[in-house]
Amino acid sequence: MVERWLREIQNLPSVKGTFITTMRGAVLESYGLEIEEQDMQNMAIRLLRIHALTWEAENPLTEIELYWKNLFIVGKISQNILLVTVCDSPQVVALLRITINVSLSHIVQEKKIYKKAKSHVTDPSHLLRKGQLDENETKLLAKR
Amino acid sequence: MALIGNLKDIKLPSLIQLNCMEHNTAKLTIERAGRFGFVYFENGQVSHAEFDPYIGEEAVYKLLGLVDGRFKVESDVRPPVRTIHTSWSNLLLEGMHKLDHAQDDGENIYNKMFERLLTIRGVNMVWVLDAEGQTIFSTDQKEMAQTLNVVFIALQAERLARPFSRQPVRFISLLLGDRRLIITSYHHEYIMIELDKKTKSDTVIPLIRRAIGKI
Secondary structure, three states: OHHHHHHHHHOOOOEEEEEEEOOOOOEEEEEOOOOOHHHHHHHHHHHHHHHHHHOOOOOOEEEEEEEOOOOEEEEEEEOOEEEEEEEOOOOOHHHHHHHHHHHHHHHOOOHHHHHHHHHOOOOHHHHHOOOOOOHHHHHHHHOO | OOEEEEOOOOOHHHHHHHHHHOOOOEEEEEEEOOEEEEEEEEOOEEEEEEEOOEEOHHHHHHHHOOOOOEEEEEEOOOOOOOOOOOOHHHHHHHHHHHHHOOOOOHHHHHHHHHHHHHOOOOEEEEEEEOOOOOEEEEOOOOOHHHHOOHHHHHHHHHHHOOOOOOOOOOEEEEEEOOEEEEEEEEOOEEEEEEEOOOOOHHHHHHHHHHHHHOO
């Protein structure tokens, strides 16, 4: 069932593929992307670090969009699930956003996914602790 | 009753013109990013102005460069001293002339950019941050720019795309509750823009790019 919703997203123009992870970055399911699971996990962890920065704020991050010349990445967080979508370019963005929202709302209702995501719930700030970051990143965080 | 507003909506030349043509005696207070400026009108003439560290005509010229800032006009407040003897019309003409020929120093460049960005529908606030993420200029004084580690966010964004691209990320859009923030690099600095939640990043980014590129 989860694959069906990821396929819905992947079927849109310019979408390369999509995947979902827990809040620790563990990949639960992916569709369409021809990269290693480890690469997906690395992408997720970096998105989750950005989320962790805002975690203690009044309004934590729920959505991030990243624009490159020939690349567009959307990360959406809902109920302890991160959905990442990778596109060649930001085409039909309105439709993409709707499809992501609808798909994610169905995905979080999947029992198997829900259970796994719940078991991985953690303090987001652990992704910003020493040992998780390289020297440059640690230095940048120390300036906060 | 005091007239209160923002220079985004009524420009300072219009405020000066209005008070002088109405032969008002009043005090105009302008606040921008914690810095205060004062212009006093006496019987329809600009008689005194202060904008730390400037006093007199120079203060008016500096205030004319502001594109936003809260203002308040209080009637029947007399100036503590008279430092301006030029007629209001000549003062405005000279001020506008100076603005047109102002050297493009850093502040002027950012003021022009702020003006262009703030005319984009949905743009609420703009910050310019240095390479270390500290606010250099902003359209409003807010702590968020300091607490949100923009440089760290940009670094994570750049690194996460490595399986696909090694180019620098052009725009980062963050949705934080009701606030949408756009972050982009600009030379060795960063520009952060706060949008209305309803404003979609993909529709506003081409306009932002144009506004920034026009400098």
